[in-house]
Amino acid sequence: MRKRSNIGITVLIISVFTYIITQMVSDGNANMTYLSRDHTEKSIEHFNYPIIHDGWELIWRDEFDGDTVNPQKWNFEDWAAEKNNELQYYTPANVTQEDGYLKLISKKEKFKGRDYSSGAIHTKDLFSFLYGKAEMRAKLPTGQGIFPAFWMMPNKEQTWLPEIDIMEMVGHKPNEIWMVLHWLNDKGELQSKSNNYIGPDFSTDFHTYSVEWTPKQITWLIDGEIRYVEDRFIPNEPMYLYLNTAIGGNWPKAPDATTLFPQFYSVDYVRVYKYRGGGK
Known part of the structure; x- marks a missing residue:
């Protein structure tokens, strides 16, 4: 009887611990990462981060x-994209979470x-x-x-510059990622600095894309490795996040008979950090 009781207590403790961990979910300003019961591989990764x-x-x-x-975190685009001669209509119906x-x-x-x-979403305002x-x-x-992208723009009306493109990929070159900084010069002319990285096929597996943005420089990283650094024309105003998949346009051109639909831009997480370590 005592041995059976101990087993019951052990099971109870494990159950309580599992429940506590699953409830450690942030509403915005994160306190810690958490473990979801439904997605073990994803969850372990979150828990260890x-x-x-x-x-x-x-x-x-x-x-x-x-x-x-979460509509408290994201706005949904609902319009016919007019820039760059793109061909898509952005609709909230094409943004899902599952x-x-x-x-x-x-x-x-x-x-x-x-x-x-x-689909396109952003955090403006x-x-x-x-x-x-x-x-x-x-x-x-x-x-x-x-044409998938992850980028940032100033949090104010009627402007899209300066712009930090954390990740851009033209779909017919799925092993090439572009990292770009756009700004206006003193004459109001568009200027850009960029770099590309050739790696694996980024459409077959998950990868991380990030920027470290300080007053002195912007550092682009892919899978935690530095791929580009720019130390001039650094934006100095608050910026918001933007995720989208454009179709067609001046750079990627239109889809053709080889393009398969539907296409999915699948995002595991988006995270933002402040530097607390000093020296940057």
Whole structure:
């Protein structure tokens, strides 16, 4: 009887601990990471990721657990994209959250005057920050004419510059990531600095894409490795986050017969940190 009772107590303790861990969910300013019962591989990764890592303190995040995208963190685009001669209509219907991931879905369909629909979300007026680290873990869509991006813009009206492109990929080159900084010079002319990184096929697995943004420089990282550093024309105003998949346009060009639809831009998490370690 005593041995059986001890087993019962042990099971009870384990159950309580598991329940506590599953409830440690942040509403915005993170206190710690957590373990979800549903997605073991994803959850262990979250649980092992520290709040303060190499001097970076987690201040905002979305782990995309739950059934719906959090409207207190994200705005949904709902318009026919007009820049760069793109071909998609952004609709909230193409932004979903399931199985622990955000999914931006791109479709070939007649939709409000366009031949394609896609998804885009951003944090304008909900969350912005001045200097810090922004990181996303994602598996990217692929194919001719598909153009996923993760970027930042100033949190104010009627402007998109300066712009920090943390990650851009043209879908017919799924092993090439572009990292770009855009700004206006004193004459009001668009200027850009960029670098590309050739690696694995970024559409077949999840990878991390991040920038470390300080008053002195911007450092781009892919899977934790430094891939580009820029120390001039550094933005000095609060910026917000933007995730989207464009279709067609001046750079990627239109989809063709080889492009498969639907395409999915799957995001495991987005996290933002402030540097607390000094010296940057």
